[in-house]
């Protein structure tokens with residue numbers, strides 16, 4: 001039986017646009033000392049000849065400024081509004097490879113960074129590759145709108161390296177404000193939301209794994225903390241593959257979710273060097289379309305994405321399902337070390353779902 005929280009979430013993670021306008025402390029500018037430490041870290045990993053997969057947090061020496069920033073980033077994602085926007089990352093005078101190393105160096109100060117797709121990308125390039133979206137596949141970085149959703153790690157980070165001419169806004173929404181909308185206006189749907197839905201794996205599973213997941217709760221609750229897992233595309237994908245169409249009532253529930261998410265969201269103009277980090281349990285992310293961009297490789301919009309798991313990040317009602325139920329497939333969710341060891345390629349060599357490095361016994 002699900003332990004349904006029937007009261008609204010009242011902490012800082014349940015925000016609306018007016019709250020963010022009143023207090024803009026979520027919008028931070030890097031100082032010269034941060035950039036100097038990033039440059040120093042880059043020099044150190046370059047001297048050792050390391051790439052992203054081989055580089056550990058210890059290989060990228062940080063000073064007090066970056067350490068303090070990393071602590072705040074985790075605190076804001078875990079205990080605050082669920083996100084932070086940071087501007088002024090040094091992207092201008094560096095190659096894309098150097099930017100990747102510095103971004104990876106910073107991300108590794110927050111926790112365990114893991115692979116994100118079937119190509120086992122650790123720092124994923126979010127860029128339009130011109131491919132047509134096939135049914136039941138991912139197509140991140142396309143020019144189309146991306147509706148508000150979560151990614152499959154504790155924290156997602158997105159850094160803008162180049163912006164499109166039309167500068168499509170990135171959007172962040174509070175899934176805890178969405179939860180409150182359900183509590184107040186449609187409590188009759190809570191049970192179904194807590195039961196959840198299978199997600200499609202969009203062809204990113206290994207050959208010996210199922211193409212869909214078990215049911216993943218859209219909302220779950222432990223010790224007063226609510227966690228959200230929502231991506232309508234992936235949930236719909238599983239319904240299509242399993243030939244279990246939604247009822248009209250379920251479609252109305254998903255429509256209500258999307259409308260409440262839009263209402264409780266903000267649009268961000270990310271310029272080159274701007275980035276956000278967001279908790280996937282309390283914050284949804286997406287972007288507007290940018291159909292008018294020229295198809296020129298060095299001009300196209302480019303963002304870099306990282307997925308980070310943080311030890312003891314949150315209390316979960318069912319850790320293996322809520323936290324890891326979506327990541328236990330294919331090349332998703334592995335560290336660089338594990339990938340280099342070929343763990344992702346061995347049938348039956350399943351990932352230890354509750355990782356020891358997350359401080360949780362298996």
Ligand SMILES: [Fe+2]
Pocket residue numbers: 149150151285
């Ligand atoms: Fe995403």
